[in-house]
Amino acid sequence: MKKTSNKTTILLASLVGMVSLTSVAADKPLYRAYKHGNHFYTTDLVEMLNATASGGFKYEGITVHLVEYGDSDAKDAFYRLYNENAGPGGNHFYTSDLMEALNIKSLGYVYERTEGYTTKSKAKTIYRGYHSELDNHFYTADVVEMLNATASGGYTYQKEEGYGK
Incomplete structure (x- = not known):
């Protein structure tokens, strides 16, 4: 009887752990890395680890947190497209605007995936800038970082992509 009780305790403890992990999993960190004029963003940790371990990218941190489809705060999909012929090392383009x-597909970009969803709540604005010489888009939720990128980094501010956490 005692063994059954211990097994039940372990099972309950793991289920409680799963419930709390599930609630945290609704937030999707958008990781950022950089290499030779190309910013790369992904919500897939393994993909980011591969990009930094063997792809030559330098990890720069989490840009913002998106949410999953079905989250009560989800608003617009955050699409990721890629053009291998744009910029010095290809260019990823992200947008929350379906049109x-x-x-952008007419410019040679191919849809890769949806990274997550922007939020209805307006906790953090996602800003987008563009560097024409590098053919590179830059996304940040830090207004000071965007101001610095436009003041001295060669980027032109383009628009707000929506909101994240």
Whole structure:
């Protein structure tokens, strides 16, 4: 009887752990890395680890947290597209505007995936800038970082992509 009780305790403890992990998993960190004029963003930790371990990217941190589809705070999909011929090392492009995602395909971009969803709540604005010489887009939720990128980094501010946590 005691063994059954211990097994039950272990099972309950692991289920409680799963419940709390599930609630945390609704937030999707958008990781950022940089290499030779190309910013790369992903919510997939393994993909980021591979990009930094063997892809030559330098990890720069978490830009913002998106949410998953079905989250009560989810608003717009955050699409990721890629053009291997743009910029010095290819260019990833991200947008929360479906029409913009469809239009950019005419410039040679291919849809890769949806990274997550922007939020209805307006906790952190996601800003987008563009560097024409590098053909590179830059995304940040830090207004000072965007101001620095536009003042001395060669980027032009383009728009707000939505909101994150």
